[in-house]
Amino acid sequence: MSYAPKDKPSASINTQVNEEGILNLSIDGRLDSYTTAKIWQNATLAIGHSSPKKIIVDASGINYCDGSGIALFVKLRQFQERTGGEFEVRNFASEFQKLLDLFPPGEFKEPEVEKPKAASLPEEVGQATVGFWQDVSAHIIFIGEAGIAVVRAVFNPWQIRWKDVFLTAEKIGVNALSIIAVINFLIGLVLAYQSAIPLQKYGGQLFIADLLVLSIFRELGPLMTAVMVAGRTSSAFAAELGTMKVNEEIDALTTMGLDPVRFLVVPRVIAAIFMIPILTVFGDLFGLIGGGVVMLSLGFPPVTYVNEMTSAATYIDLLVGLFKSVFFAVIIAGIGCFEGLRTKTGAAAVGDSATSAVVSSIILVIVLDGIFGVVFYYVGI
Numbered sequence: 001m002s003y004a005p006k007d008k009p010s011a012s013i014n015t016q017v018n019e020e021g022i023l024n025l026s027i028d029g030r031l032d033s034y035t036t037a038k039i040w041q042n043a044t045l046a047i048g049h050s051s052p053k054k055i056i057v058d059a060s061g062i063n064y065c066d067g068s069g070i071a072l073f074v075k076l077r078q079f080q081e082r083t084g085g086e087f088e089v090r091n092f093a094s095e096f097q098k099l100l101d102l103f104p105p106g107e108f109k110e111p112e113v114e115k116p117k118a119a120s121l122p123e124e125v126g127q128a129t130v131g132f133w134q135d136v137s138a139h140i141i142f143i144g145e146a147g148i149a150v151v152r153a154v155f156n157p158w159q160i161r162w163k164d165v166f167l168t169a170e171k172i173g174v175n176a177l178s179i180i181a182v183i184n185f186l187i188g189l190v191l192a193y194q195s196a197i198p199l200q201k202y203g204g205q206l207f208i209a210d211l212l213v214l215s216i217f218r219e220l221g222p223l224m225t226a227v228m229v230a231g232r233t234s235s236a237f238a239a240e241l242g243t244m245k246v247n248e249e250i251d252a253l254t255t256m257g258l259d260p261v262r263f264l265v266v267p268r269v270i271a272a273i274f275m276i277p278i279l280t281v282f283g284d285l286f287g288l289i290g291g292g293v294v295m296l297s298l299g300f301p302p303v304t305y306v307n308e309m310t311s312a313a314t315y316i317d318l319l320v321g322l323f324k325s326v327f328f329a330v331i332i333a334g335i336g337c338f339e340g341l342r343t344k345t346g347a348a349a350v351g352d353s354a355t356s357a358v359v360s361s362i363i364l365v366i367v368l369d370g371i372f373g374v375v376f377y378y379v380g381i
Contacts, residue, residue: 010029010030010035011027011028011029011030011031011035011036011038011039011062012027012028012029012039013025013026013027013028013039013042013043014026014028015042015043015046017046017050017052020053021050021051021052021053021054022052022053022054022055022056023046023047023050023052023054023055023056024056024058025043025046025055025056025057025058026057026058026061027039027057027058027059027061027062028061028062029061029062029063030062030063030064030065031062031064031065031066031068031069031072032064032065032066032068032069033066033068036068036069036071036072039072040072040075043072043076047076047079051083052085053085053086054080054085054086054087054088055076055080055085055086055087055088056088056090057073057076057087057088057089057090057092058090058091059089059090059091059092059093059096060090060091060092062092062093062096065093065096065099067099069096070096070099070100070103073089073100074100074103135360138338139334139335139338139360139364142334142337142338143330143331143334143335143338145261146261146265146266146269146330146333146334146337146338147269147330147334149261149262149265149266149269150266150269150270150273150330153262153266153270159262160266160267160270161263161266161267162267164267164268164271165267165270165271165274166271168267168268168271168272169271169274169275171233171236172229172233172271172272172275172276172279173274173275173278173279176228176229176232176233176279177279177282179228179232180225180228180229180279180282180283180286181282181283181286182286183224183228183283184216184220184221184224184225184282184283184284184286184287184290185286185287185289185290186290187216187220187224187287187290188212188216188286188287188288188289188290188291188294189290189291189293189294190290191211191212191215191216191220191287191291192208192212192290192291192293192294192295193294195208195211195212196208196294196298205298205300206300206304206308207308208291208294208295208298209291209295209305209308209309209312210308210309210312210313212287212288212291212309213288213309213312213313213317214312214313214317216283216284216287216288216291217284217313217317217318217320217321218317218320218321219321219369219373220287221280221283221284221287221321222280222283222321222322222324222325222328222369223365223366223369224283225276225279225280225283225325225328226276226280226325226328226329226332226365227362227365229272229276229279229328229329229332230332230335230358230361230362230365231358231362233272233332233333233336234332234333234335234336234339234357234358234361235336235354235355235357235358236336236354237268237333237336237337237340237357238336238337238339238340238343238350238353238354238356238357238358239340239350239351239353239354240340241264241336241337241340241341241343242339242340242343242349242350242353242354243350244264244340245340245341245342245343246343246345246349246350250264250341260341264337264341265333265334265337265341268333268336268337269329269330269333269334269337271333272329272330272332272333273326273329273330273333275329276325276326276328276329276332277322277325277326277329280321280322280325281322284318284321288309291305292305316381320376320381324368324369324372327368327372328365328368328369331361331364331365331368332361332365335357335360335361335364336357336361338357339353339354339356339357339360340353340357
């Protein structure tokens with residue numbers, strides 16, 4: 001349906017290019033929303049054919065001009081400014097000239113965007129270092145906050161959501177037992193075979209048992225268990241809480257006055273503290289079983305293997321590994337929850353949080369294990 005009037009207004013344009021490269025446009029009639037389109041098209045064609053250095057518009061024949069006509073003049077002027085040419089409107093009625101003056105040329109200039117300077121190598125290294133330490137400090141602060149919340153929950157056990165604790169403990173412990181057993185069994189098997197070759201030169205293959213029990217109790221058992229749990233559980237925590245963050249469920253808890261750390265993080269950290277030491281004990285057991293298979297293949301009876309392990313290791317060695325596993329549990333659960341709670345929006349945000357949780361938790365576990373190794377050496381444990 002057209003709302004144009006029956007007596008359509010008319011407008012005309014005459015174009016002429018002189019030898020100096022000046023394009024003269026003479027416009028007559030009424031410039032409004034019905035007539036400007038045709039004038040605009042003809043003026044554009046004339047400019048495209050002549051590429052003028054200057055455009056002079058004779059507007060003496062214009063008896064009416066609204067916003068559409070003014071837009072034509074602004075567009076022609078803008079085109080000339082981009083090409084380095086000149087633009088001039090002559091004999092324009094005063095009331096129409098006032099309307100054109102409302103659109104000065106400066107308002108239509110595109111701002112110059114400076115290209116960012118490429119950072120030098122020292123700047124990039126500095127930025128990466130600062131970002132790394134900020135990230136590490138944020139992780140440590142959150143782990144400390146989660147640890148304080150757990151301590152408060154221990155003194156107020158009725159505030160703990162025990163149902164969530166037991167469900168999380170089942171996911172962390174029972175469901176992970178098989179993979180922990182297989183990995184530690186293979187670690188013990190490989191370690192025994194690799195150590196049998198150099199010890200055979202000195203006739204000391206019996207001391208494989210000493211090497212296995214000390215390395216598994218103090219180092220490999222808790223460390224390999226923590227790494228496997230980090231890859232399995234920390235990513236699960238990050239994905240679960242990240243999905244809640246994307247779905248704005250975390251914001252809903254905050255709106256209802258519920259602390260996300262106490263409501264979501266504390267049950268997971270408590271479950272991890274309970275289950276990861278237990279998984280470490282099972283990992284130690286299967287690691288020693290793997291070494292026992294090698295000892296049997298070398299001709300040593302089981303009783304000899306057990307007696308040698310008993311004489312080489314003490315309860316202190318076992319407790320050292322379990323002590324470390326408690327701190328590993330706090331790191332694994334805390335980092336997973338932290339990455340989940342700071343998940344950003346977007347389709348890939350949850351996956352990025354899960355990946356970051358696994359990488360960060362494994363790195364911090366190994367760093368903490370190194371710190372414990374230095375401290376235990378100087379303490380004499």
